[in-house]
Amino acid sequence: MTSDQPRTAGAPVTAGPPTTEPVLEIDGLNVDFRLDTTTVHAVRGVSLRLAQGETLAVVGESGSGKTATALSVLRLNPQPPCVYAGGRILFEGRDLLTVPDKELGRIRGSDIAMVFQDPMTSLDPLRRVGVQVAEVLRHHQGLSRAAARAAALEALDEVGVPDPERRFRQYPHELSGGLRQRVMIAGALVGRPRVLIADEPTTALDVTVQRQILDLLVSLQQRHGMAVLLITHDLGVVAETADRVAVMHQGRVVETGDVLDVFERPADDYTRRLLAATPRLELA
Ligand SMILES: Nc1ncnc2c1ncn2[C@@H]1O[C@H](COP(=O)(O)OP(=O)(O)OP(=O)(O)O)[C@@H](O)[C@H]1O
Numbered sequence: 699m700t701s702d703q704p705r706t707a708g709a710p711v712t713a714g715p716p717t718t719e720p721v722l723e724i725d726g727l728n729v730d731f732r733l734d735t736t737t738v739h740a741v742r743g744v745s746l747r748l749a750q751g752e753t754l755a756v757v758g759e760s761g762s763g764k765t766a767t768a769l770s771v772l773r774l775n776p777q778p779p780c781v782y783a784g785g786r787i788l789f790e791g792r793d794l795l796t797v798p799d800k801e802l803g804r805i806r807g808s809d810i811a812m813v814f815q816d817p818m819t820s821l822d823p824l825r826r827v828g829v830q831v832a833e834v835l836r837h838h839q840g841l842s843r844a845a846a847r848a849a850a851l852e853a854l855d856e857v858g859v860p861d862p863e864r865r866f867r868q869y870p871h872e873l874s875g876g877l878r879q880r881v882m883i884a885g886a887l888v889g890r891p892r893v894l895i896a897d898e899p900t901t902a903l904d905v906t907v908q909r910q911i912l913d914l915l916v917s918l919q920q921r922h923g924m925a926v927l928l929i930t931h932d933l934g935v936v937a938e939t940a941d942r943v944a945v946m947h948q949g950r951v952v953e954t955g956d957v958l959d960v961f962e963r964p965a966d967d968y969t970r971r972l973l974a975a976t977p978r979l980e981l982a
Pocket residue numbers: 731738740758759760761762763764765766767776779931
């Protein structure tokens with residue numbers, strides 16, 4: 699048995715453990731938000747393993763703790779009110795919940811990168827987009843200005859930004875939503891991270907652009923062999939992109955397994971309801 703929760707006690711576990719060592723392992727994570735009059739137990743004993751090169755989707759309704767879990771990996775939940783109340787997040791033998799800030803800063807962006815629903819949360823509106831992509835390399839790899847610029851142009855080209863030379867000099871507001879998302883992905887991936895955490899990366903986009911960005915993420919993942927932790931409430935996105943899925947409900951993981959297994963034979967009641975509420979799923 700892996701540290702992923704079994705699908706349900708007594709039910710046959712059809713999804714085997716990942717064949718390789720996990721690149722990232724969340725083990726018994728508890729996250730609380732301590733507010734004035736109450737404490738929200740947002741994440742309750744969550745355990746997840748992410749293998750090299752796989753895409754693990756975390757699904758569940760709004761408020762189920764998906765984002766709080768994802769943000770915990772890089773300790774990005776606002777403290778206060780957030781308190782990491784238990785568990786470990788292991789990356790290359792280190793517990794990310796306790797490594798010093800400086801070391802976490804090195805890991806963030808170079809080994810583990812994040813993309814969000816709203817690119818404006820990671821892009822500075824007052825600075826040229828190319829410079830923002832290039833500075834990841836200057837900061838993490840100590841590249842010269844010219845080398846970082848060349849690598850950033852290459853990264854913009856790789857994520858499908860047309861005319862990278864021109865776009866490099868533009869500000870975020872001069873780009874469409876889809877292009878901004880591509881630039882954010884370029885900035886996340888330019889340091890060649892081993893793990894990408896994508897939190898609702900396509901939710902704010904219209905359907906056609908959503909499709910393009912998903913295709914881009916899948917192709918980059920395959921090309922670079924990253925592991926992807928994909929947070930989404932959209933089961934269609936899961937069906938199209940993920941190898942495995944973890945279903946969250948009220949802060950807990952209620953079911954984990956291969957996407958096809960879970961979607962075709964859900965073991966948990968909540969998963970069944972979630973699937974029933976989704977009109978039509980096309981399984982790969
Ligand atoms: N900064 C915060 N301060 C107070 N409570 C918070 C904070 N962030 C999250 N929470 C609470 O923690 C719980 C889990 O929230 P979280 O954002 O992780 O859910 P989610 O599954 O990602 O939902 P959504 O899909 O809407 O983003 C919710 O009850 C939420 O209100």
